[in-house]
Amino acid sequence: MARRSLKLAGREIEEPEDGDAAAVELISLSDIVGYALRRAQMAVFEDFGRRFAALNLSPAQYSTLATIGDNPGRKQSEISAALGIQRPNFVVLMDELERRGLAERTRSGDDRRSNALALTASGVELLKRARALQGEQEAAVEAILGGEERKTLVAALRKLAREI
Amino acid sequence: MARRSLKLAGREIEEPEDGDAAAVELISLSDIVGYALRRAQMAVFEDFGRRFAALNLSPAQYSTLATIGDNPGRKQSEISAALGIQRPNFVVLMDELERRGLAERTRSGDDRRSNALALTASGVELLKRARALQGEQEAAVEAILGGEERKTLVAALRKLAREI
DNA sequence: GGGATTTAGTTATGAATAATAACGAATACC
């Protein structure tokens, strides 16, 4: 049977048949780095959400705990800047970590404007468990891409973030 | 001079010296795909924002115009599903594109619940200019990574988004 | 044929994330 034609926006176009129904094509987007980045990030963060549901940690909270763990005693503004989080938003993030007893702010001795950040004992312990979960996600990625290409991917992403 | 020690969260740690000030280390995050993805996506979207400022198009608006252009006459829900955008959110996105005269909804003949989407003439024209800008961003990425690795990156991202 | 179910688009609303302005306290500058 003939395709039905449809007048849209002043132009005649072919109306898609039923057989096409499942196949909306993203041809213009399929080769675009920005779009592929967004879809991949959404998928990986959803996976993160499932894995970390038991620990009740968001990606931002995990990255904060890990960075404080790597750099104990650093100023709040140094940690937030390293993570690319705006200072006002980092305040509420720290409020929550402190409320949960995972991290602490201490008024710094040599500059009493600033807070030195550190993990509490239970923060250290939670971070350990979180690192294990994170390792599982990394292993899952490696199972999909292979170890070599996973490394290549991370390197490319870092270069892109740095240089664009 | 000796390092000053600082008592934080019940443990003695070395207080970072001034020389360390610029060097908060993200060692725990530096090899994590999810974190690298996020930073790269932020950077690429910021670059997108600068390039598309004159056209006043967000990434979501651009991807919508491009997908309607590739699939004229398709149902609103088909386009939104293909883009991974929730239906309620897609409604306001389309409201704005329609308000600006770039796209149109037409009540479909064979199913009068659904909207068939199409670009207007000025939508087609704007999309053409947008594609040119997008091409420039892609060229910028290629200048950083090289053509081969850009292709590899997109392929890895798509695979990851699909399989994780 | 007609009532129950499902689907498409919409509205309203809420949660989460991110960006900006402005303030007090402490420090640095000169």
Added chain:
DNA sequence: GGTATTCGTTATTATTCATAACTAAATCCC
């Protein structure tokens, strides 16, 4: 010593994303 700057904070707004519920139309199915 007075001005300017920095750190953390509050308040506020914008943006993005997710959920529930409604209407109109189509489908199911007996």
